[in-house]
Amino acid sequence: MRCGSALVQVAVLHDIVRLEEKLLFNAFLNLGASLRRIYVKSSPIPLFRGGLSADVALQRCLSHTAAIESTFGLEASGIPVINSSFTLNTCLDKAWTASLLAKEGIPQPKSFVVFSLEAALKVASELTYPVVVKPLSGSWGALVSLARDEEELRTIIEHRMRLPGKESKAHFIQEFVRKPGRDIRVTVVGDEVVAAIYRKSRHWITNTARGGVAEAFKPGDEVVELSLKVREVVGGDVLGVDLFEDPERGYLVNEVNAVPEFKNVQRVTGVDVASAIAKHVVEVAKK
Amino acid sequence: MRVRCPVCGLPVEVPDDVMEGEVVEHDCGATLEVRFEGNAVRLVPLDGVADDWGE
Numbered sequence: 202m203r204c205g206s207a208l209v210q211v212a213v214l215h216d217i218v219r220l221e222e223k224l225l226f227n228a229f230l231n232l233g234a235s236l237r238r239i240y241v242k243s244s245p246i247p248l249f250r251g252g253l254s255a256d257v258a259l260q261r262c263l264s265h266t267a268a269i270e271s272t273f274g275l276e277a278s279g280i281p282v283i284n285s286s287f288t289l290n291t292c293l294d295k296a297w298t299a300s301l302l303a304k305e306g307i308p309q310p311k312s313f314v315v316f317s318l319e320a321a322l323k324v325a326s327e328l329t330y331p332v333v334v335k336p337l338s339g340s341w342g343a344l345v346s347l348a349r350d351e352e353e354l355r356t357i358i359e360h361r362m363r364l365p366g367k368e369s370k371a372h373f374i375q376e377f378v379r380k381p382g383r384d385i386r387v388t389v390v391g392d393e394v395v396a397a398i399y400r401k402s403r404h405w406i407t408n409t410a411r412g413g414v415a416e417a418f419k420p421g422d423e424v425v426e427l428s429l430k431v432r433e434v435v436g437g438d439v440l441g442v443d444l445f446e447d448p449e450r451g452y453l454v455n456e457v458n459a460v461p462e463f464k465n466v467q468r469v470t471g472v473d474v475a476s477a478i479a480k481h482v483v484e485v486a487k488k
Numbered sequence: 489m490r491v492r493c494p495v496c497g498l499p500v501e502v503p504d505d506v507m508e509g510e511v512v513e514h515d516c517g518a519t520l521e522v523r524f525e526g527n528a529v530r531l532v533p534l535d536g537v538a539d540d541w542g543e
């Protein structure tokens with residue numbers, strides 16, 4: 202049994218230090234935890250038992266590859282990582298996330314994975330235009346496209362097929378959800394929803410990184426329950442759950458972020474997300 | 489402390505308590521990332537952000 206957080210050793214794995222990471226470092230220090238920053242671009246990550254020591258680790262790498270691979274290293278030493286490699290891997294792959302959520306009956310936009318233009322056209326004739334095409338993995342709305350007719354779908358898929366890398370040979374296609382000019386980002390820490398925002402935009406892509414405007418929003422029971430159910434499925438202790446409001450079906454889960462940014466959430470809601478995360482991480486270490 | 493910008497070659501002022509991984513914008517328009525080399529601070533152009541998480 203430990204008292205306080207004085208003896209808790211927290212490792213934070215990071216690459217670029219954004220405002221979020223600075224807030225987190227300060228939050229850990231304020232709790233009296235012993236903080237070890239691991240800058241993955243210059244620290245070798247051992248993949249064997251005892252290679253690293255810490256009571257708990259928080260994963261904050263911006264690079265998906267660095268996040269997953271360095272998590273494996275800490276897990277090799279038996280260190281609990283928030284979030285685990287399972288959660289990171291799941292959330293990184295939109296098809297994997299959709300599949301796990303679907304098994305548990307969580308409402309989502311109707312989605313398909315396709316590997317050819319021919320298959321994409323079949324999907325579009327089932328869903329009817331417009332349809333949304335996304336890379337299976339990606340962020341900030343990058344490479345997310347809207348095809349309003351067959352002509353546009355052909356252009357998008359043909360472009361994607363010519364991009365280098367295996368990621369552009371598989372496409373995630375889904376129905377276009379008629380959102381009310383906004384979507385919802387719910388921040389989950391442990392088994393609590395700590396904050397939620399609307400991301401508003403006149404454009405259908407609402408990411409704050411793409412000019413969407415954040416606004417505080419007090420989530421009702423339905424949003425809270427849905428977000429926590431998502432957490433039960435994908436696991437994880439710090440998650441950003443993105444929801445759409447569909448005029449007929451209600452809330453739909455768009456995707457889950459396993460290394461969420463929260464500077465806008467914190468700014469507009471006034472909730473100290475960094476401290477909530479730090480407290481929870483220290484709690485996990487004490488268990 | 490003063491460090492040379494790898495893009496324009498002019499000096500960049502960075503705080504003494506700067507951390508590895510911090511991002512510095514230089515007047516020339518370059519976005520630079522802080523690296524440590526032994527006791528020295530070095531600036532490198534920020535990598536592309538192709539595979540990142542978002543808000």
Ligand SMILES: Nc1ncnc2c1ncn2[C@@H]1O[C@H](COP(=O)(O)OP(=O)(O)OP(=O)(O)O)[C@@H](O)[C@H]1O
Pocket residue numbers: 310333335339340341342343345375376377378379380383384405406407408443455456458541542543
């Ligand atoms: N099926 C859809 N119908 C309507 N709007 C959508 C749909 N899918 C995505 N969008 C909008 O496009 C934007 C980017 O989508 P999405 O979040 O899936 O991409 P992303 O690159 O994974 O972004 P991030 O991970 O940063 O949230 C969001 O603002 C979302 O509201």
Ligand SMILES: [Zn+2]
Pocket residue numbers: 493494495496497498514515516517518
């Ligand atoms: Zn410069």
